[in-house]
Amino acid sequence: MTKRVPFTINNSPARVTLIQTGTITIKRCHHSCCLPERAPMTARFAAILADRRWADPMPIWTFVIEHPEGIFIVDAGATPAFNDEASWERDPRAGRLLRSFLRIEVQEHETLPAQMDALGIPTEEVSALVLTHQHIDHTASVPAFKNADIWTTAAEDNAAAHTGSNPWRWRSAETRIRHIDAEGIEPTDPKSGLKATVNLVGDASLRAIHTPGHTPGSASVVLATDQAEIWFTGDTSFTADTMNPTADTAGIHTDMSAVRRLHNHFAGIGVLLPSHDWDNPSRLAGLAETVSGR
Template sequence: MIRITAVETGKARMKTAQRTGRDDRGPVGLKLDIFRDRNWVEPLPILCYLIEHPEGRFLVDTGDTWRNSVPGYLPGWNPFYKQVSIKVAPHEEIGPRLLAQGIDPADISTVILTHFHHDHTGGLDHFPHSRIIGPRDNYAVSTGLRGMMMGCLPQRWPVWLEPELVAMDGPPIGPFPASHPITRDGRILLVPTPGHVAGHVAVVVRDDDVTYFLAGDATYSQDNLLAEKTDGVTNDPATALATLRTIKQFAAHERTVLLPAHDPLAPARLRAREPMR
């Protein structure tokens, strides 16, 4: 028996040009569109996903932290942080959210990061005793000044953080050219979904009669994926588009519930086990 629960850790607001990039724009043009845009989307959830599996409790991403509100926490020299608004109350962090469900964060056996952007790693402090898994290729572009320029906050990661960095070294899964198993029974695995950022991965969870696709930021919404609309963050629009098409191809052959990290409709789809169509 596998159970998945969506856990919201605050809200994020972004420009419309960030959520949906223009088809005719390259990486630089997409960024300029975000800075020029005066329109903001509605507050979107920052979602983590708890997977309860016979081999343990697994958490996909850790959300963000209330410390975003503290002056100086976000680097003021990076103007991109002014194009996004993160609001997390202390009790909305992933640790208190789990405790409210009767789960001690220390009982999370494994944390899986789809990538190292700050709104996916902001809750790492709550898991000093857990195994932390992250994609090797994404970690390579997430550290140092390069990482700080690309939406990561490596200077804010816990001092004890030594993630287990994994490669996509397993067999193909449907249209995905490779994978990486997480559980011994093969029901939880990673697949490569680059585009939003280099080295991004998604988590595939295969239950008896349905497959859950925990997409991270491979897409911001199911509607955008179905319409093959990439986001405005990507530095590689062609790769991002190819990833969307690969996910669609996967879902065409396997009953798949799509669960991105910022889709307000994802929790309802999860409860209804509503597959992509």
């Protein structure tokens, strides 16, 4: 599924395209926390592994931003390699473990590069790709973007190295990694949970921000259009509806209190595009009506 929405930035035409790279299905205790939020991470992970009930499938979104200053991407989505035994040759145990609590359904024609090709958006012209985090449903197509800076955080690199989040699947010596937390500017209001920020364009209408919580190095992206601020919030909350300090949240955020601070900050702000929300296209369509009705 794709959804393309035109809007303007400083009166120049721009566009956001939502591209769904298949679905992910997780256990119910992963989708919504089964234990008190103060429970340690190891207990929450054990609850997920023990849970035999699957939640409903969720979309895996990626986002292409055609900005007056270039083409930018948020997240690289999933590929069929997740289900390909040979791709786990270097780490078969990690493959078995992940597939015991995650199901990813994606066809080759549904990958981000394949769908960009079908839409006529050249992958080689992408100048930067921001990873909201390094989980397997957000990184798989990174190698297709040969000319792009790949923005993540040093905090995420450290966490991925520690937990074995399989960076080898998307990363090589040629990958041009840049770190938001090393290059960014620290905020004046640290209470929001927003940390170091990098301007991706000259007029600061597109920014990548270190927003730890779901993982230690999670990041968000904000696009300031003439119509609204659009926030790409990764897995801080799976849906915009649950971007709410009192709603059920996922069972495996690494820092629950940081996630709750972010929920508080994001609730009611601009247009939210979390990475796994079926309602993203309809929320963006509302923005399109604002543009065409001007």
